[in-house]
Amino acid sequence: MSFYIYGILTLPAPQNLNLEGLDRQPVQIKILDDFAVIYSEAQQERYLASRRNLLSHEKVLEEIMQAGDRYLLPVQFGLLVSSWETVSQQLIRPHQEELTQLLAKLSGCRxxxxxxxxxxxxxxxxxxxxxxxxxxxxxxxxxxxxxxxxxxxxxxxxxxxxxxxxxxxxxxxxxxxxxxxxxxxxxxxxxxxxxxxxxxxxxxxxxxxxxxxxxxxxxxxxxxxxxxxxxxxxxxxxxxxxxxxxx
Known part of the structure; x- marks a missing residue:
């Protein structure tokens, strides 16, 4: 199983998400270190940058922001990972300071x-x-x-x-x-x-x-x-x- 990543939030993470992502998969939250990762289970090995897929990716982020979470860092379309340990080791921990600064910059902004x-x-x-x-x-x-x-x-x-x-x-x-x-x-x-x-x-x-x-x-x-x-x-x-x- 692999996971499709949409973005990263600060804690506390939103609860009871009722959103569909790519391939109509439920959008979920994974807590890693001091961050919340927005994801859904991937149904494909690679996602083409089609209009439908791009809109699905964008819709997830916009609905989370409109629901009140304004501390959101969007991730570039198409990021797939095979394990959460990979995310921690290669994305979260090496860039923790950068992530914190970016999220602070985007706080309360659109x-x-x-x-x-x-x-x-x-x-x-x-x-x-x-x-x-x-x-x-x-x-x-x-x-x-x-x-x-x-x-x-x-x-x-x-x-x-x-x-x-x-x-x-x-x-x-x-x-x-x-x-x-x-x-x-x-x-x-x-x-x-x-x-x-x-x-x-x-x-x-x-x-x-x-x-x-x-x-x-x-x-x-x-x-x-x-x-x-x-x-x-x-x-x-x-x-x-x-x-x-x-x-």
């Missing part, structure tokens, strides 16, 4: 995230409308025998203008939201139309304030941007435990 999208073509048109001379030069490219040097020059000016436009939006978001957060992690945008992708570690009780600021930004930019706000997730970006064990 992770939220903001992803910002724009319409690239609409932004180009907005840029040209604000700079009529640039639009005139761009329009000359159509059906005119311009030199390659001139074509490149106009393209570079438009590219720089779009970059400045994007950075201006990002600076507004940072100026509005970062002061509420304890810590901020800026992630790489996932698609071309995404211009900002950031995670925030905030005090649990500050979410309503943070949400109001996000709504204010949405109103400020009217229909120019599409904002995707996730108001609750396990704090992966700030203290995910990236460890492996040898079965």
């Amino acid at each position: 992770e939220v995230s903001v992803k910002v999208f724009w319409d690239t073509e609409a932004e180009i048109q907005g840029l040209l409308a604000e700079h009529p001379n640039l639009k005139t030069e761009r329009d000359k490219l159509v059906g005119q025998p311009l030199s390659m040097e001139r074509v490149i020059q106009i393209g570079q000016v438009i590219e720089q203008g779009m970059s400045d436009r994007k950075q201006g939006i990002i600076d507004v978001f940072k100026g509005t939201l970062n002061s509420i957060a304890i810590e901020v992690v800026e992630n790489t945008p996932q698609v071309d139309t995404m211009i900002y992708n950031s995670a925030y570690l905030i005090p649990w009780e500050a979410e309503s304030q943070f949400s109001e600021h996000v709504e204010s930004l949405d109103r400020q930019f009217e229909n120019r941007l599409r904002i995707r706000y996730n108001n609750f997730t396990a704090p992966y970006n700030f203290a995910r435990l990236r460890l492996t064990t040898s079965n």
